[in-house]
Amino acid sequence: KAGVTQTPRYLIKTRGQQVTxxxxxxxGHRSVSWYQQTPGQGLQFLFEYFSETQRNKxxxxxxxxxxxxxxxxxEMNVSTLELGDSALYLCASSPGGGQEQFFGPGTRxxxx
Amino acid sequence: AxxxxxxxxHITVSEGASLELRCNYSYGATPYLFWYVQSPGQGLQLLLKYFxxxxxxxxxxxxxxxxxxxxxxxNLRKPSxxxxxxxxxxxxxxxxxxxxLIFGKGTTLSVSS
Numbered sequence: 001k002a003g004v005t006q007t008p009r010y011l012i013k014t015r016g017q018q019v020t021x022x023x024x025x026x027x028g029h030r031s032v033s034w035y036q037q038t039p040g041q042g043l044q045f046l047f048e049y050f051s052e053t054q055r056n057k058x059x060x061x062x063x064x065x066x067x068x069x070x071x072x073x074x075e076m077n078v079s080t081l082e083l084g085d086s087a088l089y090l091c092a093s094s095p096g097g098g099q100e101q102f103f104g105p106g107t108r109x110x111x112x
Numbered sequence: 113a114x115x116x117x118x119x120x121x122h123i124t125v126s127e128g129a130s131l132e133l134r135c136n137y138s139y140g141a142t143p144y145l146f147w148y149v150q151s152p153g154q155g156l157q158l159l160l161k162y163f164x165x166x167x168x169x170x171x172x173x174x175x176x177x178x179x180x181x182x183x184x185x186x187n188l189r190k191p192s193x194x195x196x197x198x199x200x201x202x203x204x205x206x207x208x209x210x211x212x213l214i215f216g217k218g219t220t221l222s223v224s225s
Binding site for chain 2: 045058090
């Protein structure tokens with residue numbers, strides 16, 4: 001079974017721009033979660049989607065948003081980029097029935 | 113507040129020696145506990161998990177972990193380390209298995225020959 005895929009793998013943006021990251025979960029998985037990883041703050045939970053509904057949300061500003069489509073694929077969007085948004089963004093999928101999460105390789109976002 | 117502490121930022125172990133990585137958690141309810149490993153430039157790979165039952169859990173790559181409720185700990189162990197085990201290791205806790213994970217800051221493992 002194919003793993004979690006994330007596109008693109010690398011992105012370079014400038015301050016003030018917006019960006020959209022994509023995540024395709026493992027086939028059959030209905031839950032998708034997003035995490036931000038930075039050297040200073042470590043791994044932090046952004047939000048989780050299940051059956052196209054946001055089920056859980058971390059402590060991030062409203063500039064960070066996401067959505068999930070009917071095929072369980074998910075996108076996250078960051079508007080008005082700041083230098084501090086430079087990070088590795090990880091997507092994880094889960095069957096949704098109380099099982100563990102499986103992570104993708106991440107998207108490395110650099111904001112200049 | 114819910115939190116995970118990994119007291120050791122960096123550990124160096126000789127190849128073939130045993131390994132123990134420490135993890136302490138603070139969680140009000142019954143926790144779901146995980147260990148993940150991350151190689152440079154890669155995502156996270158699940159090593160093992162504890163949901164309930166036997167407090168000694170076995171994972172992939174020869175790793176095991178023991179859940180000790182009285183000590184709020186979930187330490188990771190391996191009897192004999194291989195050079196390929198060099199990576200960053202993260203302990204995580206959740207209230208439910210498939211929802212928001214709270215991660216520790218990670219422990220970087222170096223393996224010397």
